[in-house]
Amino acid sequence: MFERFDKAARYAVVMAQEEARDLCSSSIEVEHMLLGLLDCPDQGLREILVAHGLTADGVRDTVARKRTGEPLGAEDAAALRSIGIDLDAVRESLEATFGENALDRAAVPVAGSRWGKYWGAEGGPRGHIPFTKESKKVIELSLREALSRKDDRIEAGHMVLAVLRAPNPITQRLLGDETAVRNLRDAVSGYLDRAA
Numbered sequence: 001m002f003e004r005f006d007k008a009a010r011y012a013v014v015m016a017q018e019e020a021r022d023l024c025s026s027s028i029e030v031e032h033m034l035l036g037l038l039d040c041p042d043q044g045l046r047e048i049l050v051a052h053g054l055t056a057d058g059v060r061d062t063v064a065r066k067r068t069g070e071p072l073g074a075e076d077a078a079a080l081r082s083i084g085i086d087l088d089a090v091r092e093s094l095e096a097t098f099g100e101n102a103l104d105r106a107a108v109p110v111a112g113s114r115w116g117k118y119w120g121a122e123g124g125p126r127g128h129i130p131f132t133k134e135s136k137k138v139i140e141l142s143l144r145e146a147l148s149r150k151d152d153r154i155e156a157g158h159m160v161l162a163v164l165r166a167p168n169p170i171t172q173r174l175l176g177d178e179t180a181v182r183n184l185r186d187a188v189s190g191y192l193d194r195a196a
Contacts, residue, residue, distance in 0.1 A: 004143070008045070008156040012036035013139070020129050023063055030168040031063050033138050033159065042156045048191055049160070052184045059174055105171045108172045138162045149192065161185060 005013070016036030020028045036058040038049055049055075080086075095101070129140070141162035146154045164185050167175055175181050 004146070004152075005154045006156070007043040008040045009142070009154050009159055012040040012156050012159055015039045016135070019060070019063075023060070026129065027065075028129055028135050029063075029135050029170070030132075030138055030163060031170045031174070033058060033135050034163055034171055034174070035059050035063070037156055037160055037163070040156045042196075044191055045160065045188070046155050048184070048187045052180065052187065053176070054071070054174065060173060061169060076178050134166065136170050137166045141165050147187075151192070155192065155195070157188050157195070160188050164188075 012033070013036060016028050016032040019035040019039075023032070025032065034054070035056060038046060038054060038059060040046065060065040138159065139162070142154050142158040145158040145161040145165075146152075149158075151158070163171060164175065164181055167181075175184065
């Protein structure tokens, strides 16, 4: 199927893996696919994405906050408290055992550990990074988008339409409400119509 991808779509897939690696992710997620699309050589498509509030820096910041474990908010703490988990008590217990600011100092050990073969010196994964089930679904849906439009190749625009059809929680937050998604879908569909 990859042979049906045009240059920009192939580039987006390759960049998704690079973004996952740069963000120290052990798998390629839907948000990495979106980042790859924001870096692809299709200038017109990138302009549409930016016009709808999606920038590589903005998406990267959101993904990086997820990865670094931005402190849980009041809603998260309340949800955990409702099932009997007190975050303050957990932190105090960890600090009593491992010292002050133990959670802030935590890092994946690289040298001399079983993790060394999976993590590079920069702290990110090395070697092949697998696609998640959801990101594989984006690739499958991009083919379906192209077929439904009777296009003979898969373009980066088809991949954007696929992300809009199968967003994960992070990309859904980035894309906005149903109206924003519908507007972006219409803009990308119109762009693909003009390019055909």
